[in-house]
Amino acid sequence: MAGQQSPRAAAPTLTVPSRFRGPAGSANGGYVCGRIAEYLDGPVTVTLRRPPPLDTPMTVESDGGDGLRLRHGSTLVAEAAQAHNSPTLRVPDTASMAEARAAEGRAAYFQDPLYPDCFVCGTGRQPGDGLRVFAGPVPGRGLWAAPWTPDASLANGSRRLRPEIVWAVLDCPSGIAAAEAVDLSENTAILLGRMTVLLAEVPAVGERYRVIAWPIAHDDRKLTAGSALLGPGDGVLAVAETVWLTVPRPAAGVAAKGTR
Known part of the structure; x- marks a missing residue:
């Protein structure tokens, strides 16, 4: 506007x-x-x-x-x-549904997830409860991807999702991409510091989508990454830019994404 x-x-x-x-x-x-x-x-x-x-x-x-x-x-x-510097709806690369399915769960993070009960990427959450978005690397592409089908419990009273669910689904994949693209020690985690989202279209429950993420920059303790929600035909529904800060690998209860 x-x-x-x-x-x-x-x-x-x-x-x-x-x-x-x-x-x-x-x-x-x-x-x-x-x-x-x-x-x-x-x-x-x-x-x-x-x-x-x-x-x-x-x-x-x-x-x-x-x-x-x-x-x-x-x-x-x-x-x-x-947002003064909003992301655009252009993405650096895409992943097909087959590539997203092949990459799902293959991130190193999922070998020993620090937060198995996370609403977005928690492996301990059941279908219909957590989002279960397990982004993994697409070989040779500098891209992380996962399939995602939204559950009806996430709707806003119609078939459309509540907007905050789109923000959530763009969070963890970008953190995993940011962390695994650099050589962080096993005692290091990352903390979400800032998030900017451009939401062009709210997705519908029951439809099949792809979540992609990619690293952007690494400057000392600051990692920047992007993520996007793709619909049929590679249509871009939403794009995020996230900033993460490296911190010591935390005990439970601290809001960070662990790395291996």
């Missing part, structure tokens, strides 16, 4: 149900980013400052300008603003 845009009236609180957990005791970062983004128009950038708690009301408030803050008590959990 052109011109100056302002936040819609924000709900006084935002609570993340335990279904949408990432690490034990905290919410999936992409899901939370998507929930906050609903209060702003156009492509949105969300910066996570702390692991978002589960089943706990958090306050959504204006930052005094056109952005928002999410707080848990006095603790700043996240900040959101309209």
